[in-house]
Amino acid sequence: MPTRTHTWLFDLDDTLHHAHRHVFPVIDGEMTRWIADRLAVPAEEADWLRRHYWQRYGATLLGLIRHHPDIDPDAFLTAVHPLPRLLAPTHPAAGLKRTLARLPGRKVLYTNGPTYYGEAMLAALGISRHFVRVIGVDALDHLPKPFIRSYRRLCRQLRLQPRRCIMVEDSIANLRTAKRLGMKTVWLRRHRRGHAAADVLLSALHHLPLRRAWQ
Incomplete structure (x- = not known):
């Protein structure tokens, strides 16, 4: 012991x-929407970038930081973690x-x-x-x-x-x-x-x- x-x-x-039951689908969707909006790309490309950066760097955020240095990492984290939606249900x-x-x-x-x-x-x-x-x-x-x-x-x-x-x-x-x-x-x-x-x-x-x- x-x-x-x-x-x-x-x-x-x-x-x-x-998290796979509720939280991850919400976060993934918000990441795709955020990337599409900030990078002005179609949703399909944004979703591909989200998955590609995660697979290559271990986190989508790291890929964004490395390839798009003008983004605000904290703004990204806030946008893709909408607490009211993430916390209900648990x-x-x-x-x-x-x-x-x-x-x-x-x-x-x-x-x-x-x-x-x-x-x-x-x-x-x-x-x-x-x-x-x-x-x-x-x-x-x-x-x-x-x-x-x-x-x-x-x-x-x-x-x-x-x-x-x-x-x-x-x-x-x-x-x-x-x-x-x-x-x-x-x-x-x-x-x-x-x-x-x-x-x-x-x-x-x-x-x-x-x-x-x-x-």
């Missing part, structure tokens, strides 16, 4: 809640509150979304009290996971030692970087096939806390 000196780094979307992971309540150690939300979205989603899920900090991409100079500089900035800001951190994610790409830094890693996926970057493979979040993985 982790001691209280451990810090849990939780991803948000498709980790603490099922789809929390099964046993979410009970799982967080019984986990020892500090808990930090580390999301590629903006900080205010992370804070609002935690509040909507009723789990804000379990987290000591929320760190969004806007707090890390708009550098998202899985870039190692993003993790290092996070650790510097919070004075964390990577070897005392446990990262819980649905993305193996993000866990690869965490593992490289010496963090313990938990991969949430339905299938049984594991990966070298995942110390623990879980089919659902409520299977935490874990017994021997952190000894």
Whole structure:
């Protein structure tokens, strides 16, 4: 069992809640509309750019920053995270509150979304009290996971030692970087096939806390 000196780094979307059911379709649609409007391109081209930048750079925002330096990253993040639409309805992971309540150690939300979205989603899920900090991409100079500089900035800001951190994610790409830094890693996926970057493979979040993985 982790001691209280451990810090849990939780991803948000498709980790603490099922973002693919509602949040991701809303965000994707807003991204496409924003790109089409700002770059004055047809919706089909805007949708292609959204997916292309995400596949090439790991985040649509990074592609926009690199290829369209005149855009305002924070304006983009605000436009594509319309809180009233994103927060209703919510789809929390099964046993979410009970799982967080019984986990020892500090808990930090580390999301590629903006900080205010992370804070609002935690509040909507009723789990804000379990987290000591929320760190969004806007707090890390708009550098998202899985870039190692993003993790290092996070650790510097919070004075964390990577070897005392446990990262819980649905993305193996993000866990690869965490593992490289010496963090313990938990991969949430339905299938049984594991990966070298995942110390623990879980089919659902409520299977935490874990017994021997952190000894």
